[in-house]
Amino acid sequence: MQRPRRIAISRVFEKTYKKLDVKRQQRVDEALCRFAENPDDPSLYLHLLEPKTAGKWSISAGGDLRCLFIEIEGGEVVFLALGTHSQLYG
Numbered sequence: 001m002q003r004p005r006r007i008a009i010s011r012v013f014e015k016t017y018k019k020l021d022v023k024r025q026q027r028v029d030e031a032l033c034r035f036a037e038n039p040d041d042p043s044l045y046l047h048l049l050e051p052k053t054a055g056k057w058s059i060s061a062g063g064d065l066r067c068l069f070i071e072i073e074g075g076e077v078v079f080l081a082l083g084t085h086s087q088l089y090g
Contacts (some may be wrong), residue, residue, distance in 0.1 A: 001039040001057075005075035007032065013067070016082040024065060028082065028088060031061035035077075056080070058088075 009017075017028060034041045044059040049068070059067050066088055068081040080087055 001071075001076065004071075004077040007036055008076060008078045009033065010078060010080050013079045013082050020082075022060075027062040027065060028067065031059055031067060032079070035059055039066060043067070 017025060020028065021059070031044060035044055035046075039046055039059075046057065046059050049056045049058055055070050057069050057071065061067055061082075064084045064086075065085065066085060067079055068088060069077050069079045071077050
């Protein structure tokens with residue numbers, strides 16, 4: 001994946017982020033910074049999700065914490081959701 005030109009955060013993502021403890025917020029911040037610099041950083045475990053979530057991607061923020069996003073026109077990325085594997089995938 002190419003380096004994003006712009007990263008946006010959805011309100012849902014932001015709301016969930018604010019509920020995290022400081023340590024988890026720091027892990028998310030670090031993951032987003034690594035993603036902005038190099039989306040293919042192996043520590044992010046970047047992958048496209050199954051067809052039922054068409055067009056959504058996931059990165060790891062450490063442990064069981066995941067950040068879901070979509071890529072839209074012009075190289076923009078929008079982070080949509082944040083949570084544990086079970087919270088996001090059921």
